[in-house]
Amino acid sequence: MSKNTTQIRAAVAREKGGPFSIETLTLDAPRRDEVLVRVVATGLCHTDMVARDQSYPVPHPIVLGHEGAGIVESVGADVLKVAPGDSVVLTFLTCGRCKPCRLGRMAHCEKTFPLCFGGARLDGSTATLDGQGEKVHDHFFGQSSFATYALANERNVVKVSSDVPLERLGPLGCGIQTGAGAVMNALNVRPGTSFASFGAGAVGYSAIMAARAVGATTIVAIDIVPSRLEMAKELGATHAINSKQTNPVEAIRDITGGGVDYSLETSGNPSVLHQAIEALGSLGTCGIVGAEPLGTEVSFDVNTLMIQGKGIRGILEGESVPDIFIPQLIELNAQGRFPFEKLMKFYSLDQINQAAQDSEKGVTIKPVIRLLAA
Structure with a gap:
């Protein structure tokens, strides 16, 4: 393994409607505007199943997951928003340049589909290889957080207080903020x-x-x-x-x-x-x-x-500005006015298929996949 890559364990969707397979992959180092995050936990959302089942034309094989929370491991040279050691919630990725983004309506970014469902960066590149050296699609919602490490962009990481249990915060990045x-x-x-x-x-x-x-x-x-x-x-x-x-x-x-x-x-x-x-x-x-x-x-x-x-x-995405709205939801929760933790049930990465099944059957409201101890 090169010093410019990280070995990760990840859940990979390889076939339409098929189960997730737990695999060891290699992940490239962050580019200048990217952030490598050690994922503590990630929510499993209906949209992950939509992508797994290809109800949206998402390319396979792919690492899904778009409600991650974790600790910043390293950052690219141009990143100023966060630093190694910071606690972060990962959310949806936007271009930051189109009319909706410039109006503060980034949830309706004109590049939403390629950025969140394209399975790659906007330039078509990916950062993940499997054990045979074959490409695995990634950058799902700009994160692909069904993995022990995720590569996000500076724009879709939200810094949060280290005093809050990270394993509960991932779903704020999509389902709960929606x-x-x-x-x-x-x-x-x-x-x-x-x-x-x-x-x-x-x-x-x-x-x-x-x-x-x-x-x-x-x-x-x-x-x-x-x-x-x-x-x-x-x-x-x-x-x-x-x-x-x-x-x-x-x-x-x-x-x-x-x-x-x-x-x-x-x-x-x-x-x-x-x-x-x-x-x-x-x-x-x-x-x-x-x-x-x-x-x-x-x-x-x-x-x-x-x-x-x-x-x-x-x-x-609740038409939110995540850097503002997610901390507001955390504060409402701290005051007892928004008890989102009541929705959650925790699973290990090896239990992700059971979590998906429980979610689809209505047994579990919000499955959360634990990756690492905070």
């Missing part, structure tokens, strides 16, 4: 208003906790799993609807006297999105964060949308 940011940043849910989360998973729960934190007074959770609805009430939902048993649109109209001010579709199910739009009251807004297959279309009543002044918002 749900919370949808409420706090994109929809801008106001005190005294009504909010409905269609789907009670990690993103939906994060949205519910955020809605409570900002002062929404009617918070409705919709799901088909009774245990998840019970937990939603523990986390802040004032009402819970089992959509297998009850028409959620009618129930929401009864609860609110006409419809909610804000709804969020987190499930990635087109029929559920239709319900989330229908459940809005006058001047209400529906946010969309559920990852659906490319080309998915949904119908809605145009006249109802116009007459009642309803809005529909596509939302990525």
Whole structure:
């Protein structure tokens, strides 16, 4: 092994829908704008399974993982933001140059797809080889953190306090900031208003906790799993609807006297999105964060949308500025107002396929893969 490479253990997706294989790989040293991170733990997200199953055209073989947290091992010559020894959360990568990035709306970066799903840097290069010297795709969301070490960019590392347990922080980089940011940043849910989360998973729960934190007074959770609805009430939902048993649109109209001010579709199910739009009251807004297959279309009543002044918002990564928003979520958690740790169950890297299975079955809300002791 060259002094310019690091030997890592990683979970590799090699075939569509297939299991992750645990392999020993070599990872190049960071370039001038890159950061090598010793990964302590990383969340496993629905988007990782979407990429594994190639619902998005992500190249294989690839190291996935995009909710990493760890310790900076080394940095490139041009990196000023962090230094070796710093605790960091890894988040989505952006170009920093396009119009959305320059407007502070980097979640909608024009290079999002190639940077996060291209399996390589923008110039097409990769940094990872397998035991036979063959290329393994990487840079998933600019990190590929299903590994003991990850190569990130200065733009997608967020420095955090070393006093906070790192193994809990990785999911803030995507799933948790997506749900919370949808409420706090994109929809801008106001005190005294009504909010409905269609789907009670990690993103939906994060949205519910955020809605409570900002002062929404009617918070409705919709799901088909009774245990998840019970937990939603523990986390802040004032009402819970089992959509297998009850028409959620009618129930929401009864609860609110006409419809909610804000709804969020987190499930990635087109029929559920239709319900989330229908459940809005006058001047209400529906946010969309559920990852659906490319080309998915949904119908809605145009006249109802116009007459009642309803809005529909596509939302990525909670429209957050991660360097600002992630520390805010950590502080809310420290104050007991955003208990995201209640969503997590921990697995070792060797248990990643069990973690994925548990997530898909709904047994585990937010699997977190431990890589190293902090």
